[in-house]
Structures are given as C-alpha cells and as structure tokens.
Amino acid sequence: xxxxxxxxxxxxxxxxxxxxxxxxxxxxxxxxxxxxxxxxxxxxxxxxxxxxxxxxxxxxxxxxxxxxxxxxxxxxxxxxxxxxxxxxxxxxxxxxxxxxxxxxxxxxxx
Numbered sequence: 001x002x003x004x005x006x007x008x009x010x011x012x013x014x015x016x017x018x019x020x021x022x023x024x025x026x027x028x029x030x031x032x033x034x035x036x037x038x039x040x041x042x043x044x045x046x047x048x049x050x051x052x053x054x055x056x057x058x059x060x061x062x063x064x065x066x067x068x069x070x071x072x073x074x075x076x077x078x079x080x081x082x083x084x085x086x087x088x089x090x091x092x093x094x095x096x097x098x099x100x101x102x103x104x105x106x107x108x109x110x
Contacts, residue, residue: 020048026055027062039062 021029030043037059045055
C-alpha cells in the first residue's frame, strides 16, 4: 500500500506564540544597542509596545555602569621540570569609527 503525500495546504496552520519582553529584558537590550539614554528609552519602548514616558523611569533606574576589566591571568599546570607559565589576556577597546557621507561634486561639463 502506498502512502499518500500530504501537501502544506492539508496541514493545520502553524501557531506562533508572541510574548513581549519584560521591562528588565527590554532595558538590557536597549543598553547594549545604544549609549544615549533617550535612544535606550525609544528602543525599550518599541520592544515592549509601551509609550516612552512609561519606560523612561526604568531605563534611568537601571543605568549601566561599564566595569573596567582587569586582565585575566590563566595559570597552566606545571610539569616536573618547569615552573607554571602565566598567560595574560588583555582586552582592548577600539575607538569608534565615524564615517562621513560625502557626495561627488557635480560635473561642470554637464
């Protein structure tokens, strides 16, 4: 007996559950995406579907402090004939790159 082939039209529709993010999730995402507080308020409000006035106190209360990272030290296991080696991992931040958009001047011959 042959199996009948089902088409996508015969299948029930796919159900997708949509849950808006919580206040803390939206604020954390906004802080990671933007430095400016007003932009963070707009991003968090857009993610949650709330007006900016309701979200602003939460963004201001959760002001993110960037911790200064100390270099990490990793010690390797020592062999009987050698002392343990230390590996120092340093993270450097790169300066932000600003790209200005310029247009070409009009061709005077045209």
